[in-house]
Amino acid sequence: MVTDEENRAKGALKKAAKFGEDIDLDEYDEGSRELSTSGSFEDLSKDTQRTMLDTGIMPTAQGKSGNFLLMDNTVVHSATMGTGVELMPLSQAMKVHDWLKDYVWKAVQPDTDKYTAETYLEKADGYFIRALPGAKVQLPVQTCLLLKNRNTKQFVHNVLIAEEGSEFEVVTGCATSKGVEKGLHMGISEFFLKKDSKLTFTMIHNWSEFIGVRPRTIVQMDEGAAYINNYVALKPVKTIQMYPTANMNGKNGVCRFSSVAVAHPGSVMDLGSRAILNAPGCRAELISRTITTGGTVIARGQLIGNAPGIKAHLECKGLILNDKGVQIAIPELEARVPDVEMTHEAAVGKIAQDQVEYLMSRGLSEEEAVGMIVRGFLDVGIRGIPEHLKAEIDKTLQETDVRGM
Amino acid sequence: MLEIKNLTVEVGGKEILHDLSLSVKAGYTTVLFGPNGSGKSTLLMTIMGFSEYKVKNGSILLNGEDITHMPVNERAKRGIGMMMQRPPNLTGVRLKDLVRIAGKGEVDPAVLAEGLDMTRFLERDVNVGFSGGEIKRSEILQLEAQKPCLLLLDEPESGVDMVSIEKLGLKVHDILQGQSHCAGWREKSGKAALIITHTGQILDYVEGDRGYVMCDGTVACSGNPRELLAEIRKMGYNECIRCKLKRPNVVENL
Numbered sequence: 037m038v039t040d041e042e043n044r045a046k047g048a049l050k051k052a053a054k055f056g057e058d059i060d061l062d063e064y065d066e067g068s069r070e071l072s073t074s075g076s077f078e079d080l081s082k083d084t085q086r087t088m089l090d091t092g093i094m095p096t097a098q099g100k101s102g103n104f105l106l107m108d109n110t111v112v113h114s115a116t117m118g119t120g121v122e123l124m125p126l127s128q129a130m131k132v133h134d135w136l137k138d139y140v141w142k143a144v145q146p147d148t149d150k151y152t153a154e155t156y157l158e159k160a161d162g163y164f165i166r167a168l169p170g171a172k173v174q175l176p177v178q179t180c181l182l183l184k185n186r187n188t189k190q191f192v193h194n195v196l197i198a199e200e201g202s203e204f205e206v207v208t209g210c211a212t213s214k215g216v217e218k219g220l221h222m223g224i225s226e227f228f229l230k231k232d233s234k235l236t237f238t239m240i241h242n243w244s245e246f247i248g249v250r251p252r253t254i255v256q257m258d259e260g261a262a263y264i265n266n267y268v269a270l271k272p273v274k275t276i277q278m279y280p281t282a283n284m285n286g287k288n289g290v291c292r293f294s295s296v297a298v299a300h301p302g303s304v305m306d307l308g309s310r311a312i313l314n315a316p317g318c319r320a321e322l323i324s325r326t327i328t329t330g331g332t333v334i335a336r337g338q339l340i341g342n343a344p345g346i347k348a349h350l351e352c353k354g355l356i357l358n359d360k361g362v363q364i365a366i367p368e369l370e371a372r373v374p375d376v377e378m379t380h381e382a383a384v385g386k387i388a389q390d391q392v393e394y395l396m397s398r399g400l401s402e403e404e405a406v407g408m409i410v411r412g413f414l415d416v417g418i419r420g421i422p423e424h425l426k427a428e429i430d431k432t433l434q435e436t437d438v439r440g441m
Numbered sequence: 442m443l444e445i446k447n448l449t450v451e452v453g454g455k456e457i458l459h460d461l462s463l464s465v466k467a468g469y470t471t472v473l474f475g476p477n478g479s480g481k482s483t484l485l486m487t488i489m490g491f492s493e494y495k496v497k498n499g500s501i502l503l504n505g506e507d508i509t510h511m512p513v514n515e516r517a518k519r520g521i522g523m524m525m526q527r528p529p530n531l532t533g534v535r536l537k538d539l540v541r542i543a544g545k546g547e548v549d550p551a552v553l554a555e556g557l558d559m560t561r562f563l564e565r566d567v568n569v570g571f572s573g574g575e576i577k578r579s580e581i582l583q584l585e586a587q588k589p590c591l592l593l594l595d596e597p598e599s600g601v602d603m604v605s606i607e608k609l610g611l612k613v614h615d616i617l618q619g620q621s622h623c624a625g626w627r628e629k630s631g632k633a634a635l636i637i638t639h640t641g642q643i644l645d646y647v648e649g650d651r652g653y654v655m656c657d658g659t660v661a662c663s664g665n666p667r668e669l670l671a672e673i674r675k676m677g678y679n680e681c682i683r684c685k686l687k688r689p690n691v692v693e694n695l
Binding site for chain 2: 400405409411
């Protein structure tokens with residue numbers, strides 16, 4: 037029997053997304069669902085381990101609550117080590133938890149665009165993570181999404197549930213294996229944060245200059261829930277467009293999106309974050325720090341205030357380090373009731389010369405001064421990042437080529 | 442030693458310094474007086490080499506080398522260090538990191554900060570949300586790490602509270618008396634300073650050797666800094682302007 041949902045998805049197979057270059061899905065081959073699996077992260081090849089490390093994923097079970105790896109369209113590894121949290125492939129979770137059908141495709145609509153439609157119709161697999169009620173999970177869950185083979189389209193469907201009063205942390209690293217010169221990633225993520233739960237979600241993108249990326253993320257938040265989202269993309273990508281959205285449906289919810297991104301020559305990055313404050317007392321903060329060294333970056337942000345007593349701030353700041361680079365900042369505020377406090381701050385431009393010279397007066401060369409200012413600029417966007425990831429990201433930041441002037 | 446000859450400087454298309462000449466001898470602490478807007482800060486910013494300050498005429502010599510058009514960091518390398526009046530905010534750059542880099546990795550920011558009661562500022566972004574007095578202490582902290590041989594201090598005491606002013610004054614004294622590592626500066630001549638002050642409070646901690654009074658973008662007169670200060674306190678700047686008329690070539694009298 038063909039369901040209504042299926043029909044809608046089929047109808048959306050050619051539907052271009054609202055933003056971003058329209059990608060022809062027929063140009064890509066479906067990623068394999070039958071790659072060989074692995075008993076642990078430690079058993080993976082050294083190459084794969086290195087690729088994972090670059091996205092902040094430690095190739096070890098130690099100190100982690102769970103590990104998950106999807107390569108192309110195969111769940112290569114999935115293991116839960118800690119207590120208080122469940123981690124398994126979504127396909128398996130659907131068999132284990134009958135109630136899961138009340139969550140799957142309930143946050144993201146299958147007919148949103150061609151990417152959601154195809155992911156829906158392909159019955160994509162992905163991770164299912166659930167923090168049990170009241171569980172304070174100390175160690176992070178790691179998930180890694182890898183593009184392994186050339187010309188692959190990877191579709192992923194993730195569902196994450198933070199049960200009432202739970203607290204946990206998830207790190208997602210996304211990367212491409214060396215030599216993969218064409219690929220497409222579509223990732224649907226549906227997060228449900230129950231009453232008084234807290235999730236810190238950090239995503240590090242390390243695709244490559246050949247890869248198209250179309251994540252679709254919706255976060256549903258109940259009363260008192262806290263959602264901290266960190267996004268880091270310092271490496272080249274061909275085209276990425278995403279606009280993760282938090283629906284803050286319960287009162288006194290808190291969410292913070294922090295994003296840092298570098299658009300290298302040839303990269304087109306259309307990055308947004310949105311918070312819809314539907315209940316009294318909700319607070320949201322959206323912060324992005326973007327740099328172009330020759331690519332195009334569009335920093336979108338939207339705050340929608342639908343309830344009284346809410347407070348929200350949006351900040352998009354961009355640096356242009358190269359003549360060919362383009363920075364577009366599009367902050368939007370939408371208030372539908374009078375008693376709201378919503379602000380935004382957007383600024384794009386080059387590095388201030390007086391700052392550069394101030395550092396030079398302390399003996400730094402111009403290049404060192406620019407590097408220090410640029411890294412400081414980005415650092416503001418990643419201050420909320422968990423400590424265990426800081427070292428790796430700092431290292432990447434140090435290595436990031438910010439010469440452009 | 443610093444030798445400034447017939448310097449004319451424009452800022453934003455407007456001429457601020459006119460045909461200014463002065464010199465700072467090695468081992469000498471030189472004090473700059475003058476009313477607001479007379480060009481004192483402009484002179485210091487020009488000596489440091491900030492690009493907004495455009496030299497239209499004249500020259501700046503450091504130990505005989507022409508540095509008039511040299512990049513800022515090259516001047517820093519040659520031993521010039523400056524305390525700015527209004528340094529820019531460096532969002533995301535922690536004071537600790539800047540102090541470490543200014544000290545070329547050879548100083549411990551924590552130790553230096555303790556001496557200036559700046560420990561709690563080390564993790565903060567440079568100058569962001571600092572009060573006037575905190576900026577001065579942060580600047581001195583950076584200079585202490587940098588160990589310059591020619592200090593350019595723009596009103597080191599302004600905005601500093603009574604307790605901190607002593608720490609800061611003594612620190613300036615220490616830096617001036619400390620070892621010199623800059624090439625071209627003879628050890629025995631010691632370090633030099635060019636200090637802008639309105640109140641002269643800094644002179645309680647460092648002995649001024651020579652004073653200049655600036656008016657309308659040029660040097661009006663020179664002399665013993667304490668005497669000049671006493672005269673300004675008594676007569677205002679009028680006396681100096683008159684002295685400029687009488688003795689146009691003050692530099693010759695050095």
